[in-house]
Amino acid sequence: MSAVVSEFASSTEAGQALVEVRALTRRFDVSSPWLNRVLQREPRRILTAVDDVSFDIARGSTYALVGESGSGKSTIAKMVLGLLAPSAGQVLIDGSDLSRADAAANANVRRRVQMIFQDPHASLNPRWRVGDIISEPIEAFGLAANSGERADRVVELLAQVGLSAADATKFPHQFSGGQKQRIGIARALASNPEFIVCDEPTSALDVSVQAQVLNLMRDLQAELGLTYLFITHDLSVVQYMADEVGVLYLGRLVETASREALFASPRHPYTRMLLEAAPRLDGFGREHVIDGGEIPDPINPPAGCHYHPRCPLANARCQSEIPLVRDVQWSRVACHEAEHTGL
Amino acid sequence: MSKIATKATDVADGVAGTSMDTVELTPGIAARLGSIWSSDIVWSFRHSPVTIxxxxxxxxxxxxxxxxxxxxPYTPFDPASLNLMDGFTPPMSTGMGSGAMYWLGTDDQGRxxxxxxxxxxxxxxxxxxxxxxxxxxxxxxxxxxxxxxxxxxxxxxxxxxxxxxxxxxxxxxxxxxxxxxxxxxxxxxxxxxxxxxxxxxxxxxxxxxxxxxxxxxxxxxxxxxxxxxxxxxxxxxxxxxxxxxxxxxxxxxxxxxxxxxxxxxxxxxxxxxxxxxxxxxxxxxxxxxxxxxxxxxxxxxxxxxxxxxxxxxxxxxxxxxxxxxxxxxxxxx
Missing domain, CATH: 1.10.3720.10 (MetI-like)
Structure with missing residues (x-):
């Protein structure tokens, strides 16, 4: 048993946490306007997009957040970046809280946190030259003494992501999707960050280009010691990139495990369903037994465990009692019946 | 670093191919004028006689x-240069007072x-x-x-x-x-x-x-x-x-x-x-x-x-x- 544990144990477990997400919660008020509420006697409608989510990301590792649309992945990303204030809980980046720190400390933390966006066509200002786009973080954080130094740094960054110095004078529309994503990566690297949030960075790219971009990101991680929070719904990307994986369902983290443990022995019924549902090349002719149903309405989520209406193991307890996160073998799982999901 | 750079450059060149060919790296003035001349907006201008x-x-x-x-030819709002006798001169005629030629005529005050x-x-x-x-x-x-x-x-x-x-x-x-x-x-x-x-x-x-x-x-x-x-x-x-x-x-x-x-x-x-x-x-x-x-x-x-x-x-x-x-x-x- 212990041999198996060490085999599945995360390689970065010993590493110190760079990012700590503590009981993060975000509620959105999606009520109709006040007058409509009064006239139509509607109650306020509150959407809990993220519900009590906690995880750590070790320095130099990649943490993947997986979940369907509407599970709260992007909301978590925005809160981690400080673009959205949490309703409760906090995000600590190397011990300091972006939403509470004073402005000066804030800029210092901000510099160390960057983002790579999903849609490379929308993430670059179409009226700016590539050189200006990449040098904006350098200028905003005052990382270069003069414009000459800034230009040198832009050339260096372009080379780092595999573009040429001459590309600095072009506009974004002169590049392909994969090249645009490289420009986005160069911009993210411009402020010398330690932590980069990647919001589905390859989902808008051609399959042939996806691998190149993922390889580039892995090489940069090895070279610069970057820490990634990788948001995706593509399990093959998770398998390729992640050290740790968190599975989100309707705003709650239902399972956290190392990549090896998650793919070898998923504990939560939802994780199992996700892995089953993923299309594979060797899957022709195989019968899939997939739990039916769609993700429920997040405004009126099911009581107890959110997953119980779709869960094959659900019982009376699941309908009333929210399962707490606990250790089951090599995973941390929020499920009353996790012991019974064995292979 | 250099290893990554060269590898990534190979990749980028492979991907870039088509878009790199159409873009000149250091456009000269002639090339720049040429690209303006053939741009969409100038093209649509050249092909619309009404607009020209x-x-x-x-x-x-x-x-x-x-x-x-x-x-x-005149400074119409300088009272000193006006000749009231030139008032109501029809177009292409000379004024009765000054004898000056008015292409489009004058108004009541000889302007x-x-x-x-x-x-x-x-x-x-x-x-x-x-x-x-x-x-x-x-x-x-x-x-x-x-x-x-x-x-x-x-x-x-x-x-x-x-x-x-x-x-x-x-x-x-x-x-x-x-x-x-x-x-x-x-x-x-x-x-x-x-x-x-x-x-x-x-x-x-x-x-x-x-x-x-x-x-x-x-x-x-x-x-x-x-x-x-x-x-x-x-x-x-x-x-x-x-x-x-x-x-x-x-x-x-x-x-x-x-x-x-x-x-x-x-x-x-x-x-x-x-x-x-x-x-x-x-x-x-x-x-x-x-x-x-x-x-x-x-x-x-x-x-x-x-x-x-x-x-x-x-x-x-x-x-x-x-x-x-x-x-x-x-x-x-």
């Missing part, structure tokens, strides 16, 4: 207005119609361009703020715009003109008339700029490049000026051109009604207003030539605006 004629007409009118003091048209056009164009510039600055600023901020600020600005739209713009201009004129001391009224005109026409036209810019800004704000700027801790005014403004200016240039024609006509209407430019420094509208007094007594040239000039000016600007709108509309290409 409109541009020629507008350019010559603009040059004539700008260089009016050098082109015009050369051609010269007054040049000076009047100068004033009409100046007021029109200044009013549109003022309207654009007010409208773009308010539209950006409304689109970026949202919430009650947006609601307030856009409701004011909606209310203003329920009145005809000439009425709004008249109202603002009346109030502003009432507030200026009487001895300054004639001097201030032009500036009051610019203010009132400008304020009556800002709504369309604000609405268009607000719509575009609301789309742009949601794009990721704005998020990227926010991530750097950029302040809203910086994001609005540097990131969003350049992306919403396309439609603004179209509206500005079309509204220039409208502003010139509004100014002419106000002056025609006698509330615009004073008779001592008449605009085209004032000249038309003077001319219509003599239409039925046979002195048709005093009315006809300023009217034709106004028509040519407004029509050419309008045609240019229509062309610009179509040329910048990707759906029509």
């Amino acid at each position: 004629v409109a541009a020629l007409v507008f350019t010559s009118l603009l040059l004539a207005a700008v260089f009016a003091p050098w082109i015009s 050369d119609v051609f010269s007054t048209i040049l000076y009047g056009m100068r004033l009409s164009l100046f007021i029109g361009i200044a009013a549109v510039a003022f309207a654009a600055v007010v409208g773009v600023t308010l539209g950006l703020i409304a689109g970026y901020t949202g919430g009650w600020v947006d609601a307030l600005i856009m409701r004011i715009a909606d209310i203003q739209l329920t009145f005809p713009s000439i009425m709004v201009a008249l109202l603002i003109f009346g109030i502003a004129r009432g507030l200026t001391p009487p001895e300054l009224r004639d001097q201030m008339a032009i500036w009051v005109l610019i203010l009132s026409i400008g304020l009556s036209e800002w709504v369309q700029f604000a609405r268009t810019v607000r719509g575009s800004a609301m789309v742009e704000v949601k794009k990721d490049y704005v998020q990227a700027a926010r991530l750097l801790g950029r302040k809203p005014h910086h994001i609005l000026r540097k990131h969003i403004l350049p992306n919403v200016l396309g439609p603004v240039s179209v509206i500005a051109t079309i509204y220039l024609a409208l502003a010139i006509i509004t100014e002419a209407t106000l002056s025609f009604l006698g509330v615009g430019a004073p008779p001592t420094s008449p605009s085209l509208g004032t000249l038309i207003s003077i001319g219509q007094d003599y239409l039925f007594s046979g002195e048709w040239w005093i009315l006809l030539f300023p009217s034709l000039t106004l028509l040519a000016l407004a029509l050419s600007v309008n045609l240019l605006g229509d062309w610009l709108r179509d040329a910048l509309n990707p759906k029509l290409q």
